[in-house]
Amino acid sequence: MRSENPAVVTVVGIGAGGWPGLSGTGREALARAEVIFGGARQLDLLPGDVTARRRPWPAPLLPALPGLLESEAGHRVAVLASGDPMFHGIGATLARVAGPDRIRVIPHPSSVSLAAARLGWDLARTDVVSLVTAPVATLGRAINPGRRILVLARGADTPAEVATLLAARGYPETQITVLEQLGGAGERIVTGTAGDWAMPAGDPLNVIAVECGEGPAIPLVAGLPDEAYETDGQLTKREVRAVTLAALAPVPGALLWDVGAGSGSIGVEWMRAHPACRAIAIESSAERVATITANAARLGVPGLRVVHGRAPGALDGLPEPDTIFIGGGLTRDGVLDRCLTALRPGGRLVANAVTVESEAVVAGAYAKLGGELTRLTVQRGSPVGGFTGWRSFMPVTIWTVSR
Template sequence: MSSAQPVTVVGIGAGGWPGLAGTAQDALAAAEVVFGSSRQLDLLPSTVGARRVPWPSPLVPALPGLFEAERGRRVCVLASGDPMFHGIGATLARVLGPSAITVVPHPSSVSLAAARLGWDLSATDVVSLVTAPVETLNRVINPGRRILVLSAGAHTPAAVAALLAARGHGSAVLTVLEQLGGPGERMVVGTAGSWSLADGDPLNIVAIECGEGPGSPVTSGIPDSCFKTDGQLTKREVRAVTLAMLAPAPGELLWDVGAGSGSIGIEWMRAHPSTRAIAIESSADRVETITANAAALGVPGLRVVHGRAPDALDGLPRPDTIFIGGGLTRDGVLDRCLTALRPGGRLVANAVTVESEAVVAAAYAKLGGELTRITVQRGSPVGGFTGWRSFMPVTIWAVKP
């Protein structure tokens, strides 16, 4: 969608009008209409004569109509800090088109927090909990790491402290930075395990210095013990090889068909913050298990579909990559998956039974690809000694149809 002239998106901080550069003030002074949150609109002085329009809720579906109604007028949008960093600017660029907006940035709360704390921002993890569950943090909590958390409101610091303590990081130091850049700026410091401070200002960012505690590995093939399971779990060694063949890349979408305990989809999403996955599972109990595992391992955004393939695949977004861990022998599953793949996509299937191996062998004869067979043996006690315990061999077929 386009308008007669670009919409000017102005970043504004807690310091309000005095903290804006001349370019931002000039744009707002010349505007006929200003959109923003009620809090942001209240930061403007009376000398800004534009009509002030608070955002409706829900916001995104209303955006095209809002700007269409103001076509031909000089329109400004107020954004918190840097509009293109977890801000409304990126949303408007997607909805209206990049050429339809002009952005006047302001320092982000992350930049201001790093400046106050003396932290190297390039070596700091940044996690937004504005619209994401607090369990998203589980993916980045590691000993010695520094994390900046964009808060959803006044309740976020206590929720972060509780999660850290539950993860065994009670010694983590939390610094809550409120109203950054404004006259009411303040910092509150405490540890996760002893956090008892009342909720403060809703405009805050939480800085975490992780102390001693358990780590969250970034490599494929995390320990089986990290997953709740009823036994339907791709074992660690096989999972590592399978994920290497799936080759997750930023932004890609995976279908995990016959997801079991969800380990493949979960590790796929842990590979990069922008990877996405849909787990398809027919067992209601396993659906609950997958959801719990995804939250515990820091990827609560994993979508779980309760249903049986191939019918459960209808209407799902088209995937870049598909993993079939269960249901290979069911009529139509493999054909439906092959048809669903985006051009240049990848399919990986794991076969354990003779019947599923027969399906894979026939598909390999027709389409080619790579065949790999893995046999895993783990050391285990045999009386007072140690022997080898074998797991069922797994045949892995990988193909780019």
């Protein structure tokens, strides 16, 4: 139903096919508008008989958005968006900034839907990764043998960056298909393999289809092999890591503080649990900060934030966490108290102790606050001459408490 309320912004999705590809509802909304916001590329698709004032988005957009909408209060405002505005688009941003009751969305098929239609891929069984604003390393989390991935590109150079990443991750035979200007007169599809990708940069409006072949598998469950990480030895062993992640219990959208992060394995695997999981690694060693950053990029979670500093001071000003892991610094004055204070109501704290002194801190906290204590001893088989014996690692005490 057409909205007559000028306070409601109509968001119209448009494809590379431009005006002819719009539905009658979309055309009517744009024809009735007094002001149309959009990117320069989308605004150029409007015919001359659409008389609304055209206002290109400024850069950066997000800080200016509330003021832009306010400046056109009382006018019939439309927004022209690429494809489906609610799929990695401006529609979702407007709903968040202005409120869902202030927008009306008329979607167009997304570039991902069009790509799946061209390829004959089952979209429900295909991973989708957006590199529009994310580093190419983000793709690493989705790479595994036999997986199909559709990648939203940032620009014309993204296909070559994706090919380079795939080859570096051990997938040189992966087939890459670049689909440009889907639905438009300039639609073009090119195919090659990652290891010998030599296609020149094409149209910046493209989707990249990745069909992974054989290559190294990286499990999605907690407890990646220790060899997956660069480390100076400050690494939570995989068996302990798996138990610790189970205690931390990551859920989509939750924020973790990884205090005394070492090589960053806990924060990395927390973020690998779900694309919406967020983590901040706090580490006092500059060398380990660089190691954490490298590990996060290699394992597909370059969004892991790393704070160089020593707790508790380095925790000041950080966003409120849902969950905290203390892997180092338990015996330092104020660290445990500061973490408990920072934790939101209902949040969870997990602390690992490996020394007598840190165990004493955990025992005292357990006596005062309760929670759960787990003592974990790991033994691995190793050669003893021509036989096999057990090699023990230092036992770890894990304290879990909810606020």
